[in-house]
Structure formats: structure tokens, C-alpha cells
Amino acid sequence: MSQPGERAPAASLGLLDATMVGIGAMIGAGIFVLTGLATELAGPAAIVAFALNGGVTTFTALSYAELAAAIPRNGGGYAYVREVFSAPVAFVMGWTRWFTYMIAGALYALGFSSNFVEFVHLYGVTLPGPPVAYALLAVVVLVALNALSTEASGGAETAITLVKIAILGLFVVLGLPVARGAEFDPLFPNGALAVLPAMGLTFIAFQGYDLIATVTEEVENPTVNIPRAILLSVVVTVVVYLFVVFVAIGTLGPERLAAAGETAVAQAAEGFMPSLPVLGTGAAIIAFGAVFSTISALNAVVIGSSRVAFAMGRERQLPAVLGRLHHRYGTPFVGVLASAAVMLVAVLVVPIGTVGKLASLFSLLGFTIVNVAVFRLRRQQPDLRRPFQVPFYPVTPALGIVCNLLLGLFIDAETWALAVGWLVLGGVVYLLLARSGRTDEGRPEPTAAAEATVADPEPIDLDADVDEETA
Template sequence: MSHSGGREPTVSLSLLDATMVGIGAMIGAGIFVLTGLAVDISGPAAIVAFALNGGVTTFTALSYAELAAAIPRNGGGYAYVREVFSAPVAFVMGWTRWFTYMIAGSLYALGFASNFVEFGHIYGYALPGPPVLYALGAVVTLVALNALSTEASGRGETAITLLKIAILGVFVAFGLTAADAGEFDPLFTEGALSVLPAMGLTFIAFQGYDLIATVTEEVENPQVNIPRAILLSVAVTVVVYLFVVFVAIGTLGADGLAGAGETAIAQAAEGFMPTFPIVGTGAALIAFGAVFSTISALNAVVIGSSRVAFAMGRERQLPARLGRFHHRYGTPLVAILASAVVMLVAVLVVPIRIVGNLASLFSLLGFIIVNYALIRLRRRQPNLQRPFEVPLYPVTPVLGIVCNVLLGLFIDWFTWVLAIGWLVVGGGVYLLLSRRDDVGPAGPPEIQDPEPIEPAEGADD
């Protein structure tokens, strides 16, 4: 493996911190911003779309868990693909994962802005300026925090994520007493096949556990804690999503949710939640939770996108400056700033529905490659140390590939055109940078067993 000069990553994140990075990214704009849009597509069957997406993403999460334990390096899916594929394939993977996280960042920033404005309206305040200004401000603020300290951004992610889980727990607790199961009869009001495009739109809500793998070298005992964090984050998120969507549809109804759009969950809360001290109405509490949820999701993708750029810079597939940690702050400063630029541009020019579809499509493509990387690594290195192994191999990664391909086919053609356009841009960048002295794709790196890391006390063998 090639490594550029500069400070090495600092181990500063615990198992809880790593798990919260995944949950923080998944329980964010997806549940607050996309629920109403999904119901608009598939009616009450939106809950089926969320459930099926949970199953689909679990296949790939298991693949990530095995690869992360076997290859404990920053960069997530890019790092794994770099081990088993040629340099051009690895570049495509890194290029698309980097873009996915950055475009997802714009989705979360826009979701934050709409919920922040709604939060002001609940208290009778008309906030000055267009919502996009608040989205831009959120990106700039979190970029600054991440540039100064990984530990501070990780600890902040943990605190905010625990808070929003508690708020959604209150929403579910009150909502279960008010939800009407009759709102789901009939379930497929828009036809059974309408579930598939709804899955394509909301799949971005299940992207996030993969961000855990991008900070592997900054997590304590990564060969044990990274697989645990990935699987814990998926399990918690799927359970929370299903309860929240059930309550939202069961109280506000499919038509009401579809009309509410990006603030659907907050509007659903108005009908059944009581008034709370200090915060006020239930809608205010949910709007408050939505603000923090989208902020934590944005923070998570700022972390993840910069680590992919860092890994590509360290592997000399992007400028070497991206692959260095700042000597003073101990963060990949240049990679963070480069990621921020794309997020800011996307916030300004890309509509939120297109952002959601584009991020979902690139996630699906990336997950297909990661599942195949697991199969290829098993064949090429059967004796590689694997502290965690995917159950029911090879059925699990094959199902992951098949399901992700099927979902990708139901994403609209315009999104595919944009995706192909970004790949063409990436091809041009690859050819241009490969001619520079500080950038150059090497051949496939020699695959070696990672140095053994002692499991934590009490951990399973």
C-alpha cells in the first residue's frame, strides 16, 4: 500500500462513537424529509418499502462488516475495492462513493433548512432569508468543526444522535396509542409495483452504516468494533424507521403525509402529541428533533466524504495533498474542504428529489461492487484473517448484488443520465491526474494480512 507523508490518523473514537456515526447518518433526512415523498409514490405501502430496504441493506452491511474486519483501513468501500480490483475500477468506486456522500450532504443540509424554518414557524417566527442560506450555513459550520477536531465532531455526533433517538422514542410512544391500523387497509392503493420506486427514492435513508468503515483507523480496536458498530447501527435504524412510519401513516393518513412533503413527520405529530414544558407542542418537539437529526446526518457525511477523499489521496488516485492529515489539527483538512465545495454547489443548484435519487443510485452501485469485492477477496485470499465472517456465504453477498441491481433499475432515467455524466467527468479527471507527478495509479496492491489487533476484554473470539 502506498502512503503519503504527514501525520497518521489518531485513534479517538469508541464503539459507541462509531455506532452513532452510522445511526446519525441513517436516522436523519431520510426519515424526516423522504417519508412524505415516499407515501406520495406508494401510499400506505411506503412502510413496506422501508421494511424491504432494511432487508436489502442488511445483506450489504454484512459484507461491509467482514471486509472492515479483514481490511482495517480508512476509506470504507473504496479501500476494499482497492485491494482486489485494478486501479481504474478502484478509482470509479472511490469517485462514486465520494460523490454519494457529498450529494447526500446537500440532501441533509436542505432537510435541515426546511425543518429549521418550520421550527421557527411553530413559534411564530418568520426567519429572514431563503432556506438555502441556512443550508449553506450548516455545511460551513460542520466543515469548520470537522477541520479542527475529529474527536470533537465524533463526540458531538454521539450526543446529538442519542438526543434524536430519544425524541423519536417519545413520538412513537404517544403515536402508538393514537395510530389507526385501518389507515393501512388497503395497503397497496397505488399498486404493488409502486413500492419499488419508493424503495429507490428512500434507499439513501439506509446509507450511513458504510460511513463507519471510512473512519476505521480512528476507532479503538477496529477489527472488533467496526463490525459491531455496523450491525448495531443497521438494527437500531430499521426498528426506529418502521415504528416512525407506522405512527405517521396511522395518525395523519397517507393523503395527509403525501401533502405534507418534507415536514410530514412534524405535521403528523400535531394531531396526537401533548404540549411539553419549555419546548411546547409535539410538533415543536419533532421539528426540534428533525433539526438535530439532519445536522447529525450532515456531520456524518462530512466525516465520511473527507475520509474517502483522504484514502484516494493516500493511494495517489487523487492529489497527494488530500491524503494527508493536518500536522496541527490531526484531521484531513484539505479533503474536508474539497468535499465541502461540492456539497455547497449541490445545495445551490440541485433539487431535493433529484439529490435523493442520485445519492440512492450511487449507493446502490457502490454496494454492488462491495458485495462482489467480498466474493473476489474470499476466492483470492481464502486464508486471510477474518475476525468476522458473513453468514450463509455466498448466498448473502449474491442476494445483496441482485437486490441492489433490481432497485437501481427502478430509479428514473434522468438520474441515470446525471450519474453517467459524473462518471464521464471522473474518467476525464482520472486521465488528467494520471499524467501528474504527484498522482498516479499503481497496479493492484499486494494483499497482505492486516496486523492482528487484540480483541477487547470479554470480546468473542
């Protein structure tokens, strides 16, 4: 919560902007590069893997929606865990979510650079310098945008995401008339159990709706719009994925799609998409879509990671400077820069493949804790106003817990060992802050019942100091 004399975030994002943050983060390069790889594992049943992952992620999305409506504060899962668990548990949640978003940013930046280089190469242009240079440039540009204006970064996210949805929509509209249902017979050529590893591979493509909750205080009427944005982003993403996978398999066939690997969707597009002015062939159009997908996903995690740092700094679980807004721009300026620094280092030196799996593991564990938080908050504060409630409680969050833990079992032992190492490092940071007296130890726990039941605040003037606590 804001401390006396500190500024509060301004509500400058609408429902569309908030929804696009989630869609932009979820529809990244995953649907372009994972469709062929999933088909290699499960055959035509890859579409079943995508559908089941959509169901699994919906359980947790509903939990996020309830918690966001009841606890309208920036920080997402960290803010909710901070409300119902002890300070050390909340720190672990925030520490891992911050890490996950920052590493995802490195992954998206590298994905953008490779897709961008490939896209311009289709037109006979060879860019100077190594591809990593363009990854670094993308991070720097988006960090500058986010540091200077939340409204501008949110508007950019909306525009970029609408473009890539339009490109995938074109792929679906042109491909559906020529897709062959016979390509799905038999549906399980590799056995029904082959769907499970395909689910583990593609689950990362369903992460991102949680980023919406990290900007809660910057969204107009958050108790209504945040749950709507979370659920809308999941529904739109799942529908888009299922149509894209159906068209890809139905037009290229499962064997050829599997052989195409990471370029499967582009190769499928070559078979039925006409050449367009400026953009060119179907493969070029899909490459163009992949460029937009990765850049929007990168922008979304820059937004989300900085807000987790801001929330933890405001709660004194990281240095307090991270929890302050810039006096002129009204953005979590230091939080944006700190998150960007880690992204830039990760782009240069981190083994991205391994850390990508680590980010997936931390997401699964974080989603598990968020579902547990729904149970604890209902028990601890039964009279708390909940504008949105999880349907079929307690079955829905229980299924979220079980499914996330089961998917975590498909993560290899090396990744689990690295996760423990990062947690140990976090423990050291927490103890050092505690010894210096800079943590929130000894401060009263935040009270959601007192904060979340007040009316949503009026839009905040960025040029005025706000001395009151945020809703």
C-alpha cells in the same frame, strides 16, 4: 496506507461514536418527509416498503462488515475495491463515493436550513436573509469542527443523534397506545406492486451505515467495533423507522397521511403529542427533531467524504496533499476543506432534486461493487484473517447485488446520463494525474493479508510523527 514520514490517524472514536456516525447519517430528514410520500404511493403498505428496504440494505451491510474487519483502513468501499480490483476500477469507486457524500452534504444542508427556518417560524420568529445562508453556515461550522478535531466531531455526532432518537422515541411511545391496526386493512389498496416505487423513493433513508467504514483507522479496536457498529446502526435505524411509520399510519390514517405529504409525521404528531415546555406543540417537537436529524446527517457526510478523499490521496489516486494529516490537529485537513468546497458550490448552484437521485444511483452501484468485492477477496485471499464473515455466503452478497441492481432500474434515464457524464469527468481527472506521474500506477498493490492480520495499534500520539504503516 501511510507512506514513510507521514502521520497515521489516531484511534479516538469508540463503539458508540462509530455507531452514531451510521445512525446519524441514516436517520436524516428522510423519515420525516418520505413517510407521507411513500404512503401516497403504496397506502398502508408503505410500512412494507420500509421493511423490505431494511432487508435489502442488510445484505450489503453484512458485506461491509466482513470487508471492514478484514481490511481495517480508512476509505470504506473505496479501500475494499482498491484491494481486489485494478487501480482504474478503484478510482471509479472512490470518485463516485466521494461525489455521493459531498452531494448528500448539500442535500442535508438545504434540508437543515428549511427545517430550521420553519421551526423558528412556529414561534413567530422570522429569520433575516435567505434560507440558503443558513445552509452555508451549517456547512462552515461543521467543516471547522471536523478540521480541528476528529474526537470533537465524533462526540458532537453522538450527542445530536441521541437527541433525535429521543424525539422519535417520544413520538413512538406516545403514539403506540392510540395507533389503530384497522388503518392497515386493506394493506395493499394500490396493489402489491405499488411497494416497488415506494421502495425506490425511500431507499435513500437507508444509506449511511457505509460512512462508518470510512473512519476505520480512527475507531478503537476496529476489526471488532466496525462490524458491530455497522450492524447496530442498521438494526436500530430499521426498528425506529418501522415504529414511526406504524404510528404515523395508525394515528392519522393512510388517506390523511398521504395528503399531508412531506409534513405527514408532524401532522400525525399534532393529534396525540402534548405540548411541552419550551418546545411547544407536537408539530414543533417533530420540527425540532428534523433540525437535529439533518444537522447530524450533514456532520456524518462531512466526516465520510473527507475520509474518502484522504484514502484516495494516500493511495496517490488523487493529489497526495489530500492524503496527509494536519501536523497539529491530526485530521485530514485538506480533505475536509476540499469536500466542503464542493458542498458549498452544490448548495448554491446544483439542481438538488436531480443530483439527489444521482447520489442514490451511485450508492446503489457502489453497494453492488462492494458485494462483488466480497466474492473476489474470498477467491484471491482465502487465507486472509476475517474476524467477521458474512452469514450464508454466497447467498447473502449475491442477494445484495441483485437487489441493488433492481432498485437501480427505477432511476430515470436522465439520471443515468448524468452519472455517465460524471464518470467521464473522473476519467479525464485520472488520465491527467497519470500523465503527470502523480497516480499510484507502478506502485505495488496494497496487501491486505500482510496489513490486516497484525494486531490493532495502540492509540497514536498526535504530537509525534508516526513512520510506520497503519494496520
